[in-house]
Amino acid sequence: MEKLLRVNMSDLEVRSEELPDEYSLLGGRAMTSTIVAAEVPPTAHALSERNKLVFAPGILTGTTAPSSGRLSVGAKSPLTGTIKESNAGGISAQKLASLGIRALVVEGQPAEKGFYVLVVSAEGAKLEPAGALAGLGCYELNTRLWEKYGTGAGIMCIGPAGEAGMPNAGVSTNDRENHPGRYAGRGGLGAVMGSKGLKAIVLVCDKTFEAPVADKESFKEAQKLLSKAILEHPVTAQALPAFGTAVLINILNEAGGLPTNNFSSGRFDDAAKTGGEAMAELCKTRGGKGKMGHGCHPGCIIRCSNIIPDEKGEVACAPLEYESSWALGANCGIGVLDTIARLNYLCNDVGLDTIETGVTIGVLMEAGLLPFGDGDGAIALLDKEVRNATPLGRIVGAGAEVTGRVFGVVRVPTVKGQGMPAYDPRAVKGIGVTYATSTMGADHTAGYSVTSNILKVGGFVDPLKAEGQVDLARNLQIATAFVDASGLCLFTAFPLLDIDYALPAVADMYAARLGRPYTVADAIEAGKEVLRKERKFNEAAGFTKAHDRLPDFMKYEKLAPHDVVFDVTDEELDSVYNF
Amino acid sequence: MIRISIRLFATLQRYLRPPAPGEGTALEVPEGTTVDGLLRTLGVPLEQVKIVMVNGIHAEMEYVLREADRVGVFPPVAGG
Numbered sequence: 001m002e003k004l005l006r007v008n009m010s011d012l013e014v015r016s017e018e019l020p021d022e023y024s025l026l027g028g029r030a031m032t033s034t035i036v037a038a039e040v041p042p043t044a045h046a047l048s049e050r051n052k053l054v055f056a057p058g059i060l061t062g063t064t065a066p067s068s069g070r071l072s073v074g075a076k077s078p079l080t081g082t083i084k085e086s087n088a089g090g091i092s093a094q095k096l097a098s099l100g101i102r103a104l105v106v107e108g109q110p111a112e113k114g115f116y117v118l119v120v121s122a123e124g125a126k127l128e129p130a131g132a133l134a135g136l137g138c139y140e141l142n143t144r145l146w147e148k149y150g151t152g153a154g155i156m157c158i159g160p161a162g163e164a165g166m167p168n169a170g171v172s173t174n175d176r177e178n179h180p181g182r183y184a185g186r187g188g189l190g191a192v193m194g195s196k197g198l199k200a201i202v203l204v205c206d207k208t209f210e211a212p213v214a215d216k217e218s219f220k221e222a223q224k225l226l227s228k229a230i231l232e233h234p235v236t237a238q239a240l241p242a243f244g245t246a247v248l249i250n251i252l253n254e255a256g257g258l259p260t261n262n263f264s265s266g267r268f269d270d271a272a273k274t275g276g277e278a279m280a281e282l283c284k285t286r287g288g289k290g291k292m293g294h295g296c297h298p299g300c301i302i303r304c305s306n307i308i309p310d311e312k313g314e315v316a317c318a319p320l321e322y323e324s325s326w327a328l329g330a331n332c333g334i335g336v337l338d339t340i341a342r343l344n345y346l347c348n349d350v351g352l353d354t355i356e357t358g359v360t361i362g363v364l365m366e367a368g369l370l371p372f373g374d375g376d377g378a379i380a381l382l383d384k385e386v387r388n389a390t391p392l393g394r395i396v397g398a399g400a401e402v403t404g405r406v407f408g409v410v411r412v413p414t415v416k417g418q419g420m421p422a423y424d425p426r427a428v429k430g431i432g433v434t435y436a437t438s439t440m441g442a443d444h445t446a447g448y449s450v451t452s453n454i455l456k457v458g459g460f461v462d463p464l465k466a467e468g469q470v471d472l473a474r475n476l477q478i479a480t481a482f483v484d485a486s487g488l489c490l491f492t493a494f495p496l497l498d499i500d501y502a503l504p505a506v507a508d509m510y511a512a513r514l515g516r517p518y519t520v521a522d523a524i525e526a527g528k529e530v531l532r533k534e535r536k537f538n539e540a541a542g543f544t545k546a547h548d549r550l551p552d553f554m555k556y557e558k559l560a561p562h563d564v565v566f567d568v569t570d571e572e573l574d575s576v577y578n579f
Numbered sequence: 580m581i582r583i584s585i586r587l588f589a590t591l592q593r594y595l596r597p598p599a600p601g602e603g604t605a606l607e608v609p610e611g612t613t614v615d616g617l618l619r620t621l622g623v624p625l626e627q628v629k630i631v632m633v634n635g636i637h638a639e640m641e642y643v644l645r646e647a648d649r650v651g652v653f654p655p656v657a658g659g
Binding site for chain 2: 233234235238239240242243244245246247248250251254255256266267272276277304321322323444445448450451454455456457460462463464490491494561562
């Protein structure tokens, strides 16, 4: 019997509930957004006892479906004020699913400030005082938690930034080597966890693929088809394992859409030094623990992750992803991979989202607090100011929009308070539509129009023209909401978009897992339903169409090298949710 | 003859010696050369080519090169 685990931080008790019938088809983002929408007042303060933090594996997570180990973390966001789902890899989601836990809901707040560790196993769940673990960075914390609870435990935790309630704090999850680098980074969910007095959740469970499946034979048939599609598609079979996600650095730079020096240009002179090709070369020449083609969870057959080695071949950072390499690299004018890896390590340790951090430092550089390209200055900012929650550190930890306001900066690339990821919407207009209209604030994963705009996967829509972008962004946002509920890695979308038998295979796996009919049409409707719920929550929280806009400067400030502005009209943006 | 610069990325890097995706490689080619012709001359297997950009804009294989064009060529890639 699958269940819902409620962790009440007010009375420090954990209760297990049978999964309600109406939640039986919900996983991942569909589960987190449904619970948050049903149980959190939309106008609640995100750090108050009225907010809830929900962890949910996808419907296919914990099964033998390929690349299906994703975790959704949801709450009302202290960064955006919207509903939020942040998605992560790592080993924890499969353990939750294998323990029969479809959702873990953290609610309430301790009467006295203090931190706890929640330990969950097949025997039950209990809260223990965190003691000396409070205050630790995530690397040391993970090491100690494995020493105490056993090697291989799943860990979902926060660093000092989350403890201090910073709106840019993420929730860390570990990989099989116990690196704390698989983040549900976006939207400040680490601060929500900190506000609940929860330092870490430890999953003591050596099972990975034990989620219940109603019809194992049919499941296996459908699973084989999806595996075939993933291994057939050149992106998931070759490019991602060989060069990681940062293979995108060079192509976005060529396309003139790689935001550079706080979104002031679309090309970065040192881009090639920070891309996937350069990372692969570094792993080859330095050797040691360096590795491309690393899987973030068991059963992943894409393996886009990596371990970046330092000069001695020890781990500098794992992983170093495209968005992080860009945010802490090109966007800050930093073209040295070792420096970028160090900054990413510090984000992981202090407990920050890499994208928001890079966008925030870019704004600070624009303000003149430190020059573009100042890697040492950026390192000091994270390691000294943010880690110790100094007043300047708290400003950085509050994200790009607050920082821009504090320092009087006009060029602040945010939507709904969230910093933009690694594609300039003036040169990749489809992603601009997603940034503007997503229920999450500026979020590339919510509807990855880059796929058709730049990569020619799932067709081609000219990135420099306004035509076709709204339909593209709408359809991708719907499809993505379903994928985020399934627990499949979003990168399965590349074969799902290009190979006709792949999506029916996913619907068939749903049917076999849940023991009921499930079609592709059901999947699309499920995606729409998630978006409707999220949108309704945001409206009740005070969001209007005036918030579905890009920052004003993008309408008149031309981006080099194409000298383009964002020219999708407001009316077109308002038609995204016409379903 | 016209002068162009070319950059080959990801698995295609190996078809330029030395591979230098960042700086690009300067080449002289006869007027009228197409992207297709250029890639054949370099020995790039065309079936591995997914995306061609000239001056940052997606281009077809039949595109006729002009003086000072910047050509970028990619196999299927993605991430995000």
